[in-house]
Amino acid sequence: MTLQPTNPVWEKIDAHIEENTDYWIEELARLCAQPSVSAQNFGITECADLVATMLREQGFRAEVMPSDGYPVVYAEAFGEGDGRSDKTLLFYLHYDVQPAEPLELWDSPPFELTEREGKLYARGISDDKGHIICRLAALAAVKDAMGGELPCNVKFIIEGEEEIGSPNMPAFVEKHQEKLAADACIWEFGGVDHDGRPSQALGMRGICYVELSVQTASIDAHSGLGGSIFPNAAWRLVWALSTLKDQNERILIPGFYDNVQPPSQRDLEMLAAMPSEAANLKQMFALDGFLLGTTDDLALKTQAVFQPTCTICGLTSGYQGAGTKTVLPAKASAKVDFRLVPNQSPQEIISKLRAHLDANGFTDVEITFHGGGRPAKVDPDDPFVQLTNETAELVYGKQPNVAPIIGGSGPNYPFIHTLGLPLVAAGVGYPGSQVHAPNENMRLDYFLLGTKHTARIIEQFAKK
Ligand SMILES: [Zn+2]
Numbered sequence: 001m002t003l004q005p006t007n008p009v010w011e012k013i014d015a016h017i018e019e020n021t022d023y024w025i026e027e028l029a030r031l032c033a034q035p036s037v038s039a040q041n042f043g044i045t046e047c048a049d050l051v052a053t054m055l056r057e058q059g060f061r062a063e064v065m066p067s068d069g070y071p072v073v074y075a076e077a078f079g080e081g082d083g084r085s086d087k088t089l090l091f092y093l094h095y096d097v098q099p100a101e102p103l104e105l106w107d108s109p110p111f112e113l114t115e116r117e118g119k120l121y122a123r124g125i126s127d128d129k130g131h132i133i134c135r136l137a138a139l140a141a142v143k144d145a146m147g148g149e150l151p152c153n154v155k156f157i158i159e160g161e162e163e164i165g166s167p168n169m170p171a172f173v174e175k176h177q178e179k180l181a182a183d184a185c186i187w188e189f190g191g192v193d194h195d196g197r198p199s200q201a202l203g204m205r206g207i208c209y210v211e212l213s214v215q216t217a218s219i220d221a222h223s224g225l226g227g228s229i230f231p232n233a234a235w236r237l238v239w240a241l242s243t244l245k246d247q248n249e250r251i252l253i254p255g256f257y258d259n260v261q262p263p264s265q266r267d268l269e270m271l272a273a274m275p276s277e278a279a280n281l282k283q284m285f286a287l288d289g290f291l292l293g294t295t296d297d298l299a300l301k302t303q304a305v306f307q308p309t310c311t312i313c314g315l316t317s318g319y320q321g322a323g324t325k326t327v328l329p330a331k332a333s334a335k336v337d338f339r340l341v342p343n344q345s346p347q348e349i350i351s352k353l354r355a356h357l358d359a360n361g362f363t364d365v366e367i368t369f370h371g372g373g374r375p376a377k378v379d380p381d382d383p384f385v386q387l388t389n390e391t392a393e394l395v396y397g398k399q400p401n402v403a404p405i406i407g408g409s410g411p412n413y414p415f416i417h418t419l420g421l422p423l424v425a426a427g428v429g430y431p432g433s434q435v436h437a438p439n440e441n442m443r444l445d446y447f448l449l450g451t452k453h454t455a456r457i458i459e460q461f462a463k464k
Helices: 008-019 023-032 044-057 125-144 170-175 235-244 265-273 280-285 298-306 346-359 383-395 415-420 446-464
Strands: 060-065 072-077 090-094 114-116 119-121 152-158 184-186 196-200 205-214 311-317 331-340 366-373 401-403 441-443
Touching: 008 023, 008 125, 008 446, 023 044, 023 446, 044 060, 044 125, 060 152, 090 125, 090 446, 119 125, 119 446, 125 152, 125 441, 125 446, 152 170, 170 415, 170 446, 196 265, 196 383, 205 235, 205 346, 235 311, 235 331, 265 298, 265 346, 265 401, 280 331, 346 366, 383 446, 441 446
Parallel strands: 090 152, 090 184, 196 401
Antiparallel strands: 060 072, 072 152, 114 119, 119 441, 205 331, 205 366, 311 331
8 A cells, every 4th residue: 555645535634633623622621620540549430421421522422331440431433333434443542640749840730731832731631631632633533524424433442540550451351342342453652752753562561560578577676686596577588589580680480481482583673673762761861881781772672672571669678767777677578570571471470480489498478469461562564553654654754663562561462362453553642741740741733643643544444
């Protein structure tokens, strides 16, 4: 397929998006004014209801569905078969946001949309409420350009637990497979890199998040009393942790690498074509160098996303206050995350971790599973991926960066594997969005570009 830079339908689409910008900003202000902090259960059900109302106002049939956690908003356009093409496009999004704290670092109130110098500020404006509005604006424009009718079936699944790890998404998708059946899926994020180049992520690593804890006595003891004859929880934990990984970054849990699928030639080619982030990262974090002394760019890119990890995220034990306290801690704990690559799974890692600790005499180290998800990636040669990349190039005037997989994690596995969908990223983000941080913002120009891009994907998808 070779697409022309534009055509009369796209011109109509673009005009509709531009003429209605103020309206969409008002809708965005309305959505951002409703707090929806999943970590604090703050405004969640109210926001689910608001999102359903807003979808209904746009002509979708919407319902707030229960899950084993917070409700999921499901919506569809006019029911099965009403579109001109019988194909169905599914949008995955989330209505929950990260906590706004620390409040004092915001230059304007987090739940009040504020415009300054071409940027709109509010908690969740980029992650992910701007994307919800982007999809609605794109669909309205396509509908308008196509004589008032959507060119294909459209479904929305908008969850309220993405920011707390989507613990119930796999089960929800499994349970509602038929309802969610579609031909392709547009993911919740997307946008441009530092150079304004559109970015495509074809996969995400999985994650297995655990807490390891040890208790060696009922209460802390005087170290002069216990130091020579009591077991020390902090030492037990440190010794156990030290068996997990060696100083060459090799994870020592037997069988840990058994299911690791190495990157394909195609994966390596895509990594090689991506711009190097090494200098940026070194500068941003004031690093002397990278783990294992890796300097080769492709080796570093590969290590960054195709290697599973074992990361100590936090360690707690004993006394850490001012001065000294001669104490023998009764308890110690560590939070540890494993980033997983295809085809590892969190369940597999937990059982191998348990077996490893037991085999090394650490039956006293307890494992608490705090959540996880499997890694997944889509085929870069899927026609829907190609369509997304080609339309991105036409909208942004720059070839997209295509990442075969990114280091972070998300609930894409059930969409790719349970529903069997190709899944692409397209959206309104940019590196200065400050998602999860104070002064989260969205650039208005990128909102318009991301919406035009989304609209072209919808319009072309219905044709193919
Ligand atoms: Zn987020």
